Amino acid sequence: MTFNRTLLLAALLAAPLALPVSAEAKPKTDRTIAAVDTDSDGTIDLAEVKAAAGAVFDKLEKDADGTLDTKELQGRVSRKDMKQADPDNDGTLDKNEYLALVEARFKLADPDNDGTIDAKELRTPAGKALARLLK
Ligand SMILES: [Ca+2]
Numbered sequence: 001m002t003f004n005r006t007l008l009l010a011a012l013l014a015a016p017l018a019l020p021v022s023a024e025a026k027p028k029t030d031r032t033i034a035a036v037d038t039d040s041d042g043t044i045d046l047a048e049v050k051a052a053a054g055a056v057f058d059k060l061e062k063d064a065d066g067t068l069d070t071k072e073l074q075g076r077v078s079r080k081d082m083k084q085a086d087p088d089n090d091g092t093l094d095k096n097e098y099l100a101l102v103e104a105r106f107k108l109a110d111p112d113n114d115g116t117i118d119a120k121e122l123r124t125p126a127g128k129a130l131a132r133l134l135k
Pocket residue numbers: 037038039040041042043044045048
């Protein structure tokens with residue numbers, strides 16, 4: 001599933017490059033920013049990211065037990081990342097653990113450390129890993 005998702009992402013990201021430049025063609029990352037960028041300054045900051053991630057957590061948390069298991073996470077967090085993201089080691093992420101993971105990925109996706117993630121930063125592997133937690 002992760003593999004297919006990666007292929008799909010790669011195809012979606014590569015597609016606009018093959019097309020003539022058009023003001024209408026918005027890369028996927030720009031749409032992610034538009035969805036998360038509540039103050040419309042063109043970049044996403046940690047508060048915006050956490051608000052979006054909190055909404056995603058609530059949406060994914062279908063059995064209302066307050067945690068997300070790997071099934072509910074639907075490939076957003078790999079087994080390896082799960083170990084780091086789950087310090088109490090109960091095999092699920094509660095909202096605090098999910099938001100802590102989001103914050104960790106945000107920092108990795110912001111190499112210039114200006115506290116915001118722009119479209120270019122969101123297109124990096126670290127940016128894409130963050131974006132996976134926001135939708
Ligand atoms: Ca913003």
